[in-house]
Amino acid sequence: MTDENKATTTEEKPSLNFIHQIIEEELSRGKNQGRVHTRFPPEPNGYLHIGHAKSICLNFGTAHKYNGLANLRFDDTNPVKEDTEYVDSIMEDVRWLGFDWDDRLYYASDYFDQLYEWAVKIINEGHAYIDDLNAEQISEYRGTVTRAGKESPYRSRTVGENLDLFTRMKNGEFADGSKVLRAKIDMAHPNMLMRDPIMYRILHTDHHRTGNKWCIYPMYDYAHGQSDYLEGITHSICTLEFEVHRPLYEWYLAQVAQGDYRPRQIEFARLNLTYTVMSKRKLLQLVNEKVVTGWDDPRMPTICGLRRRGYTPESLRNFADVIGIAKRDQLIDVALLEFCVREDLNKRSNRVMTVLNPVKLILDNYPEGQVEELEAVNNPEDAEAGFRKVQFSKELYIEREDFMENPSGKFFRLKPGGEVRLKYGYIIKCEDIVKDSEGNITAIHCTYQDDTRSGMVNSNKKVKGTLHWVSAAHAVPVEVRLYDRLFAVETPENVEEGHDFKENINPASLKVITAYAEASVTHAKAGERFQFERLGYFCVDADTTASHIVFNRTVALKDTWTKSMQA
RNA sequence: UGUCUGAUGGUGUAAUUGGCAACACGUCUGAUUCUGGAUCAGAAGAGUCCAGGUUCGAGCCCUGGUCGGACAACCA
Numbered sequence: 001m002t003d004e005n006k007a008t009t010t011e012e013k014p015s016l017n018f019i020h021q022i023i024e025e026e027l028s029r030g031k032n033q034g035r036v037h038t039r040f041p042p043e044p045n046g047y048l049h050i051g052h053a054k055s056i057c058l059n060f061g062t063a064h065k066y067n068g069l070a071n072l073r074f075d076d077t078n079p080v081k082e083d084t085e086y087v088d089s090i091m092e093d094v095r096w097l098g099f100d101w102d103d104r105l106y107y108a109s110d111y112f113d114q115l116y117e118w119a120v121k122i123i124n125e126g127h128a129y130i131d132d133l134n135a136e137q138i139s140e141y142r143g144t145v146t147r148a149g150k151e152s153p154y155r156s157r158t159v160g161e162n163l164d165l166f167t168r169m170k171n172g173e174f175a176d177g178s179k180v181l182r183a184k185i186d187m188a189h190p191n192m193l194m195r196d197p198i199m200y201r202i203l204h205t206d207h208h209r210t211g212n213k214w215c216i217y218p219m220y221d222y223a224h225g226q227s228d229y230l231e232g233i234t235h236s237i238c239t240l241e242f243e244v245h246r247p248l249y250e251w252y253l254a255q256v257a258q259g260d261y262r263p264r265q266i267e268f269a270r271l272n273l274t275y276t277v278m279s280k281r282k283l284l285q286l287v288n289e290k291v292v293t294g295w296d297d298p299r300m301p302t303i304c305g306l307r308r309r310g311y312t313p314e315s316l317r318n319f320a321d322v323i324g325i326a327k328r329d330q331l332i333d334v335a336l337l338e339f340c341v342r343e344d345l346n347k348r349s350n351r352v353m354t355v356l357n358p359v360k361l362i363l364d365n366y367p368e369g370q371v372e373e374l375e376a377v378n379n380p381e382d383a384e385a386g387f388r389k390v391q392f393s394k395e396l397y398i399e400r401e402d403f404m405e406n407p408s409g410k411f412f413r414l415k416p417g418g419e420v421r422l423k424y425g426y427i428i429k430c431e432d433i434v435k436d437s438e439g440n441i442t443a444i445h446c447t448y449q450d451d452t453r454s455g456m457v458n459s460n461k462k463v464k465g466t467l468h469w470v471s472a473a474h475a476v477p478v479e480v481r482l483y484d485r486l487f488a489v490e491t492p493e494n495v496e497e498g499h500d501f502k503e504n505i506n507p508a509s510l511k512v513i514t515a516y517a518e519a520s521v522t523h524a525k526a527g528e529r530f531q532f533e534r535l536g537y538f539c540v541d542a543d544t545t546a547s548h549i550v551f552n553r554t555v556a557l558k559d560t561w562t563k564s565m566q567a
Numbered sequence: 568u569g570u571c572u573g574a575u576g577g578u579g580u581a582a583u584u585g586g587c588a589a590c591a592c593g594u595c596u597g598a599u600u601c602u603g604g605a606u607c608a609g610a611a612g613a614g615u616c617c618a619g620g621u622u623c624g625a626g627c628c629c630u631g632g633u634c635g636g637a638c639a640a641c642c643a
Contacts, residue, residue: 015590045643144569145568145638149639190571192569192638193638217641219640240637244570244571244638326573331579336578342605410603421601423601454601459601533604557604557605
């Protein structure tokens with residue numbers, strides 16, 4: 001921003017979210033020498049979803065805003081759940097969203113040696129011990145939220161004994177689950193997480209990066225804060241459910257940190273969206289049970305799903321910006337997400353005419369065999385987008401819903417005796433309709449006025465409606481996948497006892513049809529986005545082949561007409 | 568019967584740190600339009616969870632409640 005601009009916008013208040021307020025307050029005190037360093041720390045055990053997008057935008061966006069850095073760090077401390085497949089998809093998604101970690105790609109597993117050393121140090125200082133209790137007993141000894149726990153009989157082992165046992169744990173002498181390393185804090189602590197939390201467990205499982213080097217793996221709480229510390233993270237931003245973990249985060253840091261520097265954990269509310277589910281477990285269930293076709297099914301709230309659906313990174317970033325950051329539980333109306341894509345796509349996508357549900361329309365007075373090439377505007381919102389030709393002829397298809405035999409009220413599309421404009425073409429008048437034996441309309445006969453074509457003298461004539469259309473002989477059949485919300489209710493996870501969230505699936509979340517598109521789409525490439533005039537935004541799916549084009553509906557156009565009809 | 572935490576129009580976020588609640592989406596009008604889209608103009612909608620208190624003045628401060636969320640994986 002130039003100084004001039006600054007002068008004219010002094011009226012605008014900064015309006016910072018609470019995290020940025022904290023940062024600015026710290027910056028003004030000179031904390032961390034003015035350094036801001038964040039990180040996005042996914043566990044590579046699933047695909048990223050739009051909730052992660054919020055976090056990615058926050059972390060990378062915050063670093064950018066304060067001239068700082070943001071790391072990408074895989075929190076890979078549990079080899080039984082993690083896989084490189086997820087590592088790859090996560091990197092792809094973060095990049096696609098428009099963020100870059102430069103050379104700062106890290107893995108918690110990079111720190112396993114350091115973490116082990118620190119564990120030894122903590123044992124040496126008498127703050128950790130090896131426990132032989134099994135999982136069930138540990139849970140029992142931990143007490144409940146309202147009742148204090150009791151100490152393990154192994155809690156008083158000597159430092160030497162603990163050291164010896166820990167070494168042997170590392171060396172693989174013990175079976176999975178037979179021993180754990182626990183921090184010695186306080187079994188009566190009001191915060192359950194402080195009741196001697198487990199630091200290391202035995203897992204004879206190969207790790208996607210360290211192979212079989214380790215058979216003991218650190219737990220999240222122990223690994224996370226130390227990783228932040230090692231990377232020089234200043235602000236460790238995470239979601240609200242980790243609020244209770246903060247004392248432990250700080251306790252571990254206190255065991256190893258030297259000097260003044262400490263990363264600071266700050267929690268914000270995770271994103272919830274209406275008409276979808278966001279939990280990794282439920283998303284995985286939808287994939288495994290084949291409710292959807294995969295993680296990138298366009299109905300999924302995953303980043304790859306939204307990408308395939310036709311969402312743009314810009315629209316997702318803008319969405320993240322608009323929903324804000326706060327600490328109270330957030331349930332965002334999916335309509336806001338839809339608004340964000342439409343807003344972006346309206347400006348950038350070329351228009352094309354496609355008829356989804358065709359009915360034949362015959363121009364009785366149009367010369368047999370004549371074909372006109374009409375000039376069509378590619379994008380009225382973008383003068384640079386140019387023009388294209390669309391073929392016009394005697395026999396056309398229009399949308400079945402654009403004709404009504406006995407319209408009521410303010411229907412201003414085609415009706416018997418009525419006039420409408422065919423976009424870029426002529427004004428036509430409905431003369432007759434043909435029906436089959438069951439009463440279905442099979443053809444609509446019209447006449448056209450030859451001096452009303454767009455640009456001609458009489459083209460200014462007022463008609464109430466303009467319809468999109470396609471020349472029957474020139475149109476290309478295309479597969480169109482009409483996607484709708486995956487769930488039929490706002491909060492699908494709210495189910496009565498004994499019921500499953502999948503009962504709330506929207507049975508009409510996908511409708512596959514064959515539509516007729518204007519010939520100009522013939523060479524459309526996968527990923528290309530269009531607006532089908534008067535219908536919505538569509539993008540070319542990856543399933544497209546040279547002879548078979550597949551479109552996904554990203555989102556329908558705002559439709560005040562059918563909305564008013566439904567009311 | 569614990570600890571942590573939150574509460575502002577239908578939804579989400581803000582309020583220059585105590586000065587009579589703003590912005591976006593949604594909703595509703597009207598204008599305009601060769602997309603019932605877009606655009607433009609306007610409107611309705613909260614008196615800030617409740618009750619006290621401090622103050623000339625409270626969404627912001629204090630006290631006490633109420634309601635919601637998170638936490639009892641060898642998950643993250």
